[in-house]
Amino acid sequence: xxxxxxxxxxxxxxxxxxxxxxxxxxxxxxxxxxxxxxxxxxxxxxxxxxxxxxxxxxxxxxxxxxxxxxxxxxxxxxxxxxxxxxxxxxxxxxxxxxxxxxxxxxxxxxxxxxxxxxxxxxxxxxxxxxxxxxxxxxxxxxxxxxxxxxxxxxxxxxxxxxxxxxxxxxxxxxxxxxxxxxxxxxxxxxxxxxxxxxxxxxxxxxxxxxxxxxxxxxxxxxxxxxxxxxxxxxxxxxxxxxxxxxxxxxxxxxxxxxxxxxxxxxxxxxxxxxxxxxxxxxxxxxxxxxxxxxxxxxxxxxxxxxxxxxxxxxxxxxxxxxxxxxxxxxxxxxxxxxxxxxxxxxxxxxxxxx
Ligand code: IPM
Ligand code: MN
Numbered sequence: 001x002x003x004x005x006x007x008x009x010x011x012x013x014x015x016x017x018x019x020x021x022x023x024x025x026x027x028x029x030x031x032x033x034x035x036x037x038x039x040x041x042x043x044x045x046x047x048x049x050x051x052x053x054x055x056x057x058x059x060x061x062x063x064x065x066x067x068x069x070x071x072x073x074x075x076x077x078x079x080x081x082x083x084x085x086x087x088x089x090x091x092x093x094x095x096x097x098x099x100x101x102x103x104x105x106x107x108x109x110x111x112x113x114x115x116x117x118x119x120x121x122x123x124x125x126x127x128x129x130x131x132x133x134x135x136x137x138x139x140x141x142x143x144x145x146x147x148x149x150x151x152x153x154x155x156x157x158x159x160x161x162x163x164x165x166x167x168x169x170x171x172x173x174x175x176x177x178x179x180x181x182x183x184x185x186x187x188x189x190x191x192x193x194x195x196x197x198x199x200x201x202x203x204x205x206x207x208x209x210x211x212x213x214x215x216x217x218x219x220x221x222x223x224x225x226x227x228x229x230x231x232x233x234x235x236x237x238x239x240x241x242x243x244x245x246x247x248x249x250x251x252x253x254x255x256x257x258x259x260x261x262x263x264x265x266x267x268x269x270x271x272x273x274x275x276x277x278x279x280x281x282x283x284x285x286x287x288x289x290x291x292x293x294x295x296x297x298x299x300x301x302x303x304x305x306x307x308x309x310x311x312x313x314x315x316x317x318x319x320x321x322x323x324x325x326x327x328x329x330x331x332x333x334x335x336x337x338x339x340x341x342x343x344x345x346x347x348x349x350x351x352x353x354x
Contacts, residue, residue, distance in 0.1 A: 008069070175211070184239035231251065304318075327353045
């Protein structure tokens with residue numbers, strides 16, 4: 001393969017079970033690269049809780065600059081029991097999402113054949129949609145503060161920020177994505193325009209403005225509370241959802257549960273013009289760390305997304321997804337410790353199904 005481009009991947013195993021699930025993803029990467037004859041290189045970074053406890057910094061100087069030189073980032077999990085909540089989440093995960101301007105968080109909700117679904121009478125034909133979560137604005141910007149802290153007069157504020165540019169680029173991505181996906185060609189805005197009459201009025205106006213440029217895409221609107229209801233009652237009504245960051249965080253956990261749980265749910269933090277980062281959407285699961293019981297399929301699905309969206313390896317991404325669909329049928333459950341196989345055996349099952 002002389003002269004063929006090499007896919008450069010930065011690997012951030014992170015905390016808890018992160019490194020274990022990423023190792024299985026890399027096993028699958030090695031196999032699919034051999035099968036489809038493409039080249040890649042890996043560089044491992046030790047960012048996460050352990051490093052923070054040793055050195056006192058979450059991301060060293062120059063880290064973001066270096067990560068920008070890769071084609072994609074493959075992330076395991078962030079969150080350490082000995083580190084106060086927020087430090088790693090904000091200092092590592094959100095910092096990278098913001099600094100790398102990964103303004104889309106793309107989270108497919110797809111129930112694979114043979115996977116248990118908690119919804120009665122719903123199957124793979126009913127649960128197949130994608131959530132496009134805005135990923136750089138909203139309550140996540142960390143704007144706000146305290147006044148009169150620790151007194152009875154205390155005031156705490158946290159600002160929900162929406163910019164025209166931020167909403168516009170997210171809606172455009174969602175419309176383009178819906179068109180390219182070419183399924184129901186329907187995009188639903190999920191917000192709360194009846195209460196958030198400033199920030200979500202902006203979302204409503206921009207969404208409808210951008211919609212005019214996509215006459216082939218049907219549009220719909222749900223308040224976020226109603227969306228939770230529909231996701232349980234009629235998930236088949238969705239094709240693509242676009243939503244602000246905070247609501248996207250919440251409804252994608254609900255989405256993960258109806259597709260079989262955190263063991264299978266993957267996502268991509270995408271900068272369509274820059275470097276994107278792919279991760280299983282579940283956390284670091286400290287209680288399962290090092291036990292070889294965590295489900296690596298979400299991380300393997302994240303790898304499939306990486307290959308498709310950032311690796312220029314669409315076929316390999318599809319091959320990995322198909323292999324996951326085969327492997328999943330052999331598992332007793334998708335929950336940690338109940339799969340009937342160990343973490344490494346599940347990785348092997350996927351490799352064997354390629
Ligand atoms: C997610 C996570 C993060 C988020 C946390 C860890 C900051 O829940 O990726 O959904 O809220 O975005
Ligand atoms: Mn979340």
